[in-house]
Amino acid sequence: MRWAYLGLPIVSIAVATLLAGCGQGKSTAANEATIRIGSVAPLTGPQSHIGKDNDNGARLAVDEINAQGLKLAGKPVKLELVSEDDAADPKTAATVAQKLVDDGAKAVIGHLNSGTTIPASRIYHDNGIPQISPSATAIAYTAQGYNTAYRVMANDAQQGRALGQYAVTKLGAKKIAVIDDRTAYGQGLADEFEKAVKAAGASITAREYTSDKATDFTAILTSIKGKTPDLVFFGGMDPQGGPMAQQMKRLGLRAQLLGGDGLQNINFLKLAGVDAEGVIASSPGLPLAAMPGGPAFKQKFEARFGPIQVYAPYAYDAVNVLAAAMKRADSAEPAKVLAELAKTDQSGVTGPLRFDAKGDIAGGSVTLYRVKNGAWVVLETVK
Template sequence: MMKKSSRIAAAVIAAATVLVACSPKPHTPSMTEDGKRIVVIGHAAPLTGTQAHLGKDNENGVRLAIDDLNAAGFKIGDESVVFQLDSQDDQADPRMATTVAQKFVDDGVKAVIGHLNSGTTMPASRVYNSAGIVEISPSATTPRYTQQGFDNAFRVMANDIQQGRALGEFAVQELGAKKIAIIDDRTAYGQGLADEFEKAAIAAGAEIIVREYTSDKASDFTAILTKIKGKKPDLLFFGGMDGQGAPMAKQMQSLGLSMQLLGGDGIHTAEFMKLAATAAEGVVASLPGRPLDTLANGPAFKKRFEAKYGKIQLYAPYCYDAMMILAQAMQRAGTTDPVKVKQELAKTDYNGVTSRIRFDAQGDLTQGSITVYRAKAGQWQVLKTIESK
């Protein structure tokens, strides 16, 4: 009797397992309880790991825009809608980025704000293009993103050609660098920015005396810096993010390297200041766009964002603008149909938090400003704003 009971129990468990396995995914409601249509927007960035502070900053920028739109009772055509954010962790990993992108496609999101990194944006963009989903990157600066010929791809900040050129010329003409060393992290962003910087610095009259490589996971740069020290450059340019830039600055300090450290937007963060501590003093870095405090909508955004989420790390204002221009394109189109939305996005003329946003035929800004800052007493202080050529 015991054996028979066991067989019956096993059969019941097996049947239940099959039933669960064959059950459809939980249904995501398409309407709110008060009859408004839910429009799901995807967001992708590293939400874990060494760049999580940047990814969360991006997420909060999109979230604040969505909160503002929902509070205003946003309509598309005659229909009241509620935007809902689906934020996914791509771990700053290209392979994970494609997994996240496919999830968005399968889940039917109406558009994607992201990805944060150039190295994740590139493979994900191909997935979105195949599926016809609109993508607006708030922070991926590789020129290749918009050079693929995808009419669904847009970007709301200056690219690496614009930023690298500005930094290369600034290093020579403003900082007086004649002999330059370069380190990049071999990512699409870091290497791409360093390549553009190198071309511009050489064109401006400088000599690149050494170029070294690391990774976006490294933390010990002693061997590379010791080698560079022997070459006696005037300036070291780093193409990479704050997770590597901060320990690099500290190790430069401990090795007694007095050369100027210069980087791009990847190290222009509050986290860099925190991690580098006293070694941050005097470091120069850029950020696409004009300083928030000088823009009409900048100070109000900064005050509201920081009251709700804490200090802006880097790209949150660009994420806010990306969501706003997306919503307005949907409103002008009278639909969330991506074919019509991307047509309206191409016509964007929007005075945002970060700049006046208008796109060229590739989906890049028609004009992008680059601002160069110096770290002083724990703050990024403006040195110069350069209009891109």
């Protein structure tokens, strides 16, 4: 009897591993040559809703390309999207990146967060594999001088500048409190924001920190309240921003809440509830409705996966940029694809797609939104 019981822990761990591994690694069709493309985002943990959104965006593009039929060097090939979970954790990101390299991925779409994209980019660079991040906005990512690192979204320098100038010149804020979540993204954006605010002549009265897993901000908000700022900037994501908006109201902290693209999504509206009203946040690029392919993409995507969270169009574009480069190179060989990737000049769902010498998107714009009657309303788009 007792021997049978000893199997229990093993079974429970095995079940857990199986469950955790759900949806990863699909078997491939044997008769056609397949090209593996990695798609990395947090599929578990607090940001998994956004991660799955990116993965779905990439999957939609891959399935479309496969349906149309892709031919390289005269032979039909199939793209296989290999989804990996980095749990928004820099260490896991490096492990997963190495795994993709070892599994023979020819290119990678990802990662979602700047904090994961940057350590992973080194591994892709060392192995000469092209990487296109749909959503990593930290400046450091493309500033490393890697010829393999690309992104299809405006970086934090542009976004932080736009937000900082808007806070001071349009909103008239003089005393500003800054909070960030200590991730490469949140910290980077907050630093850029702070620079722009100081340049525009306002002062930073408090700089507080939280983490990307916290839900309680009452302590730092109380401390901020004691310094009576007119504006609170948060560099971070919606799971923190939503409760933060609520807790500000609850503590009677009457300052404008301002955030970046981490807040500018539908989930933030749900989480903050009525307290979302009046919050201002920016997002790189154009609003979905104003994107050249926005409405059509929304229809296609939502018919299959449900509501778009935020970056799915960018992941979709990233795959298409990659496929176009493969087509021009007439090969999936990373070195040849990289040479063509730099010459990218096409129009995607999110707008014109061209890269500068560093791999940043050329001419990216930033749009500011405000919550009005429970929905994001466009304030203005800054070039």
